[in-house]
Amino acid sequence: MPDNLKVPSKFSSLMACKCPRCRTGRVFPKSIFDITGFSKTNDFCPHCGLKFEHETGFFWGAMYISYAFSTAFMIFFGVVAINNDWAWNKILWTILLTAVVLVPFSYRYSRILLLYGISPHRHFKVRYRLGELKDTGL
């Protein structure tokens, strides 16, 4: 079976930051570990041509998801630090470093969750995956 006929699951595509419509094109052009480039987002899917930010300010909604991620991380690592009877300054540094180190993760996956969860016209369509359809972006 050719690779383009194997349809990855929605979850694996989400985790790999692939386009929600074709599950092939990358949403982000650079690695999550690229400190200067992790925040760059493709304007269009390189495979099917889907415009990711279909209206101005669409990704502002990701800010709320990112806020929830950051809060959850800080609470989790704060509870872990407190339960290990660390000194208050060590707890504070752990929480702050956790928030900073996990910025690329929360930035990317908040956008991906917004693309997969809220966008009504971005459901998977096999014809886009196979390359039979492609938006021109105009």
Ligand SMILES: [Zn+2]
């Ligand atoms: Zn696509």
